[in-house]
Amino acid sequence: MYEARYDHASDKEPTHLVVRVVPWDAGPAAVGGSYEVGEVMVRLLVGTLASAAVLLVGIDLVAGDGVQLRPGAVIVLVGALVVAFSRRRHVFWVGVVAAVFVGAMSLGPGIPDVRGDRGLAVAVVRALAWVSLLVAAAAGTRLIWTGRSRRDRKLKAGRRQAAPAENGLPRDWRRPAQVVGLVVLCAIGAELLAAYGESTGDPGAIAFSVVFFAALYGAPAVLTRDLVRRRGWGWPSMLLLFAALGVTEACLVDQSLFSSHYQGYDGWEESREATLIPALGISAFNAYNFVVGHVIFSFGAPVAVAEGWRAERAREPWLGIRGSLVAAVAYVGAATLILSDPESRSGSPVQLLSSVVVVAALALSAALVGTRGTATRAPRDTLRDVPVWAVFAVALIAALITGAVPETWNGFVVGTTVTGLLVVAFLAVTRRRPWPARHVAAVGLAFMVARGLLAFTYYPLIGEVATVPKYLHNTVMLLAVAAAGLVAMRLRDTRSPAS
Template sequence: MRRQQMVPVALLVAAVGLLGLGVVGPPTADGGIRITPGLPILLVAAGVSWWWRGSAGAVLGVVAVAVVTVASIGAGLGSDLVGDRGLPVAVARWVQVVGLAAATYALVRRLVAGRSPVGTAGERPRRDRSKVLQVTGLLVLCGIGAELLAAYGDSTGDPGGIAFALVFFGALYGAPALLARDLVRRLGWGWPSLLLIFAALGTAQAGLIDQSLFSVDYGGYEGWEENREPTLIPAVGLSGYNAYSFIVGHVIFSFAAPVALAEAWVPARARKPWLGPVGITFAAIAYAVAAVLIVTDPESRSGSKAQLLAMAGLVGALVILAVIVGRRHQEDHAGPGKPGVSIWLVLGVAFVLALIPDLMPATWLGVIGAATATATVGVLLLLAAQTRAWTIRHTAAVGAAFLLERGLLAFTYFPLIGDVAVGPKYAHNVSMLLVVALAGWLALRGRTAMAPPAERTALPAG
């Protein structure tokens, strides 16, 4: 194995050891898995060391290893290695130590070499870092759109909690969004199939992973029962209002809107896959780890076997439908060409339609009104996408409108759990909204600053 491959693999091995400690070690007060701070540190370090292969990347990797090592010594590393807490803990600790040792060896060799480990003879083309930035931006935007933008949790305004959430929710939402997008683009399918796969992912998240669809009082959030009871269907044990809010919310805010913006950052790559074998592997592992952590949380065990089987069947049906639609309707007409409809008109209309569901009450009439507004957006998009006047920037404008609406609405309420002070709460709102505004500006502007020079010159005027 080459040194540039050895570093991230070794860091991932160490992360697996820390994850194992959370599984077999002492649980949290509520019986869940204890996540050590070293886990996100090693996952980020693995990604950085894989992308930034020079000396600077090696230094950052060494710093990450040093921090985790010092923290582990303080957490009883020696006693765990000799089996004082049992064989499973000892195995997890040894996996961690082996990973850290291998990463240190490879990082030191990289530092001693003083240059990128890829040789000059027969060297592969220099990696396009703008693509890495595009992928990273999508991961961050998915985490923000799914959770942080709404600012309803007790991590609102907490820099440490936000940093962890960006990594964790990037894995939980951004990784599957990347995988679904790459699959659809490789097969030459369009947005209808992609949205159906996103619907499958959203259904899996709310019905199989966190099982919030079936929870009577998930996480102790304020107003949960008031929103659930008016549209509760006792025979199936779920609320119509929650089903719409959670599944459609995931489709739009966790997946579709971030992908629409990220593709518009570099229109020349909008219909191309972004991930290679390594990227696909990283994304799949990240999603699996994040999903397992949620599933094993006692708070996420509210669904019965019949309910879980029904959700699994619905997920499968949505995937099959995506395949059928994809085979019948190939790639979208929308491209980076000159727009025939005002981008700002699309943004304004989409913003109004995005606002309607949030103004609806938690009743069946409200569900019908919200679903009608969302369906209107879907129909208009389907019709517009069949014309040459519709471009990638128009699709991005719709995504930006939904994200901006959610960010602005977050100013009107306080977190639904925890006690957050006024200052940190509004600082959080402003920060998240600025990130979304920047992402929207990069997508809607006429130029593509993130693209390499060769791709910029190749783009049409739009």
């Protein structure tokens, strides 16, 4: 096994790179102490990930439940294979994320096992699986850290000191903070803001939901946003890709659009029957509510607000290779856990195949619209003279109307009409003059505020929650969204429009 080593001629800004190829097992003297990565640590990472996969499968076998292919075992096994066949520094992140993610997701069912609820053998196997995941995470972290040369670290430290701070926050930390804020905002907008689930008013369940839904919704949101920005596309392409993600979630991942009684939610069957299309086996209102809801609350509105935090970077990608890999692994892991639930297997083969065709058509449309827009785009004046609060007010009225319509055919017609008119108006205006990032953020904030306000009018559709925790939950979530949106709307930038 060989690897390219890079040595800078000095600690200053390098003018050239000297590349040497040395064996993996060469000692520090052979490489001058630079970029030392141990083959033993690589084997340890691969071995512990593979061992964890075997042990996770073995838990059910030891318990007498037969062989069951757990999603966690698949995730860590894929991580082991990726590291084994591509031993690059950024790939080690895949192993670390797989180990940490599976370990965190197994805490809930694993604690009773370790206590001995299913016997001593299961407790031992579960404990060994956790130890393997912990060692894998440590080995991967060690590989990532030692993969940096001391000179490279000094050079980066010098650049950080020389780089000016922006608004009091060092430049190196602003982009990660923006990404973390976006994925958390996606989790809040998609699930917690509506306050319809069992986690409402439960701090522990809320904390878990933030992490899990950040992976399920936030990770694909930031990946899609980065794809659009790297290609030089605009919001029309981004919304089409978000629609593809919405169809993927509702039809291919949790398959809730095809379910007649999903997860025991109150009123699910009555709502579905009110606008049922027998030939398709779906509810027209649910199709509108689920897909458009994902486009707006799970992806679009959080991205619009997050881009407003740093308007000068609204058209730039935020993730590198490493961050993209972490986001991809997080999304696949979360989606796999959803798919492992028997409640998420409601679609027929024909329905699933049709959903794949719709997703592909939306993705192709996004590429065609984006390519055409890139070819014809020219510098134009932006709508900076339009009051941002006027944009917020118009969007809030539209959002309240679409959010308050009944789950009937009349509600479906009103909701789709208002949504369609808003989209047409948005596209018509932006074709003439692109919007500043703060105006786009105002639209996203308006929809999330409307959802937060309407959540005060009902109780969760599943589970029991007392009055005080319920309204405290609504208040905290609405304040969090409002704070994030107000920051985006108040910041001004004259350099880069968002669309």
